[in-house]
Amino acid sequence: MTERRPIECVCVYCGSSVGSNSSYSVAARLLGGELVKRGISLVYGGGSVGLMGSLAEAVNSDGGSVLGIIPYSLEPEEISGKTPGQVVVTSGMHERKTQMAARADAFIALPGGLGTLEELFEIATWRQLGHHEKPIGILNVNGFFNPLLKFLDNTVAEGFVSAKTRANFIVDDDASELIEKLCVAYLNMQPNEL
Amino acid sequence: MTERRPIECVCVYCGSSVGSNSSYSVAARLLGGELVKRGISLVYGGGSVGLMGSLAEAVNSDGGSVLGIIPYSLEPEEISGKTPGQVVVTSGMHERKTQMAARADAFIALPGGLGTLEELFEIATWRQLGHHEKPIGILNVNGFFNPLLKFLDNTVAEGFVSAKTRANFIVDDDASELIEKLCVAYLNMQPNEL
Numbered sequence: 383m384t385e386r387r388p389i390e391c392v393c394v395y396c397g398s399s400v401g402s403n404s405s406y407s408v409a410a411r412l413l414g415g416e417l418v419k420r421g422i423s424l425v426y427g428g429g430s431v432g433l434m435g436s437l438a439e440a441v442n443s444d445g446g447s448v449l450g451i452i453p454y455s456l457e458p459e460e461i462s463g464k465t466p467g468q469v470v471v472t473s474g475m476h477e478r479k480t481q482m483a484a485r486a487d488a489f490i491a492l493p494g495g496l497g498t499l500e501e502l503f504e505i506a507t508w509r510q511l512g513h514h515e516k517p518i519g520i521l522n523v524n525g526f527f528n529p530l531l532k533f534l535d536n537t538v539a540e541g542f543v544s545a546k547t548r549a550n551f552i553v554d555d556d557a558s559e560l561i562e563k564l565c566v567a568y569l570n571m572q573p574n575e576l
Numbered sequence: 577m578t579e580r581r582p583i584e585c586v587c588v589y590c591g592s593s594v595g596s597n598s599s600y601s602v603a604a605r606l607l608g609g610e611l612v613k614r615g616i617s618l619v620y621g622g623g624s625v626g627l628m629g630s631l632a633e634a635v636n637s638d639g640g641s642v643l644g645i646i647p648y649s650l651e652p653e654e655i656s657g658k659t660p661g662q663v664v665v666t667s668g669m670h671e672r673k674t675q676m677a678a679r680a681d682a683f684i685a686l687p688g689g690l691g692t693l694e695e696l697f698e699i700a701t702w703r704q705l706g707h708h709e710k711p712i713g714i715l716n717v718n719g720f721f722n723p724l725l726k727f728l729d730n731t732v733a734e735g736f737v738s739a740k741t742r743a744n745f746i747v748d749d750d751a752s753e754l755i756e757k758l759c760v761a762y763l764n765m766q767p768n769e770l
């Protein structure tokens with residue numbers, strides 16, 4: 383077995399809104415800075431609005447590498463202003479998510495809406511099905527995800543999710559700590575192509 | 577504007593486990609009976625295991641119409657025993673979900689695991705993006721979804737989901753009541769092709 387190289391690229395799922403207080407965009411920018419500090423590139427859903435924009439601009443202005451992946455159909459709605467860094471335009475939503483997942487070594491969910499939740503649960507389902515062996519982190523800013531984490535505990539208690547699958551979600555409220563946990567998890571996993 | 581016909585087909589997302597107590601499979605069978613009583617056909621993810629199996633078997637044995645849509649890749653894992661009714665095998669997971677959504681007039685989530693959550697949030701995201709105008713119900717058996725509903729309220733309070741989008745989730749703990757609510761919502765919506 384060859385040793386796995388460290389994490390080189392993280393895919394971040396997050397809101398196309400900034401949220402109702404500034405702590406969310408502060409957290410997004412801090413996460414961006416922590417990625418750049420470690421030489422980890424960012425892949426995300428593209429655009430310059432919401433937390434997606436805050437994060438991408440932070441990585442770009444700190445000299446990091448940013449790749450935004452945008453479906454052709456969403457361009458008018460999600461792209462207000464220029465996406466920092468490089469852009470790939472895909473034919474649809476599914477191709478977008480597939481490309482985001484394939485390019486990343488790990489995933490982080492920040493606060494967001496239905497799209498963010500869908501992306502988080504899709505990548506977690508793909509992990510459960512053995513389609514990839516890449517760690518999944520949740521940056522629990524302000525305890526935003528607490529009720530969701532409680533719900534996930536409930537799915538285990540009620541027999542719908544195994545404790546092993548539940549443990550695939552790595553949670554921290556600090557960006558630096560979360561990245562460190564993901565790096566350790568990544569090196570301990572068997573590589574599997576997405 | 578022509579009047580919309582009533583709901584003819586419901587897509588149900590639910591666990592491939594039965595859960596830790598019998599109330600879940602009882603609820604799945606009751607839901608199946610209520611669909612048949614109204615002449616509404618079922619489309620689901622196929623197979624005879626878990627709540628998916630309980631539901632499909634109930635519809636089938638009551639003389640209702642069942643269509644299971646199974647991706648080729650999942651056949652060995654999810655199909656233990658025969659799928660009641662008719663089966664369509666798709667090339668992949670994405671094609672499966674697209675076909676399930678296109679054939680249904682409304683959606684219901686029962687308790688389940690990560691796959692169920694992914695399906696629920698995907699169809700809700702597609703609704704938010706205007707890809708369809710079909711109502712989305714949650715059958716809240718035993719309060720299973722309470723922490724998730726609390727989390728959704730939190731996404732609104734924190735500015736990531738609009739109150740209008742939050743209201744797209746129609747919730748009831750009674751199958752008959754839930755179907756009635758979905759039928760009313762369906763007739764009040766503008767039809768939009770998926």
Ligand SMILES: [Mg+2]
Nearest residue numbers: 500504694698
């Ligand atoms: Mg999905």
